[in-house]
Amino acid sequence: MxxxxxxxxxFGKILYYNRKARxxxxxxxxxxxxxxASFISRIENDSAxxxxxxxxxxxxxxxxxxxxFFHDQRGGKLLYPLRVSQARCLQDPKVLAFIDxxxxxxxxxxxxxxxxxxxxxxxxKACLTPAGSGLYKLDPGLIEDELSxxxxxx
Numbered sequence: 001m002x003x004x005x006x007x008x009x010x011f012g013k014i015l016y017y018n019r020k021a022r023x024x025x026x027x028x029x030x031x032x033x034x035x036x037a038s039f040i041s042r043i044e045n046d047s048a049x050x051x052x053x054x055x056x057x058x059x060x061x062x063x064x065x066x067x068x069f070f071h072d073q074r075g076g077k078l079l080y081p082l083r084v085s086q087a088r089c090l091q092d093p094k095v096l097a098f099i100d101x102x103x104x105x106x107x108x109x110x111x112x113x114x115x116x117x118x119x120x121x122x123x124x125k126a127c128l129t130p131a132g133s134g135l136y137k138l139d140p141g142l143i144e145d146e147l148s149x150x151x152x153x154x
Contacts, residue, residue, distance in 0.1 A: 033061035
């Protein structure tokens with residue numbers, strides 16, 4: 001669905017215009033997303049910075065790709081301040097191509113792919129061991145153990 005008006009440079013304005021484009025009140029968006037109306041209002045007024053989890057809830061409730069909140073459709077620039085690692089990830093052409101492919105899938109297939117990806121991420125997390133200074137190393141032996149156990153319960 002197209003955004004009403006010109007693309008804006010703040011997350012709050014993007015949320016506002018996409019909510020209005022879907023003819024939703026803040027209360028209706030609250031019911032669909034599970035995010036409080038007062039917090040949605042603060043986000044739209046650029047007086048609150050939502051977490052990625054909140055942004056995901058709002059994107060799902062609005063039926064829009066998460067990436068639409070972060071990119072200027074004309075220039076491809078990031079609009080919302082992210083952690084450097086998140087920004088790099090969203091700017092990676094391979095990640096953007098993957099997101100575009102996901103958007104083209106029917107909802108059931110998209111959810112299946114995302115569930116599988118989450119399982120694989122949890123498998124990898126279970127195989128990390130602290131290496132000091134906030135770094136971790138991947139233990140191949142743990143991967144084999146996790147795979148033989150059917151994925152473990154990470």
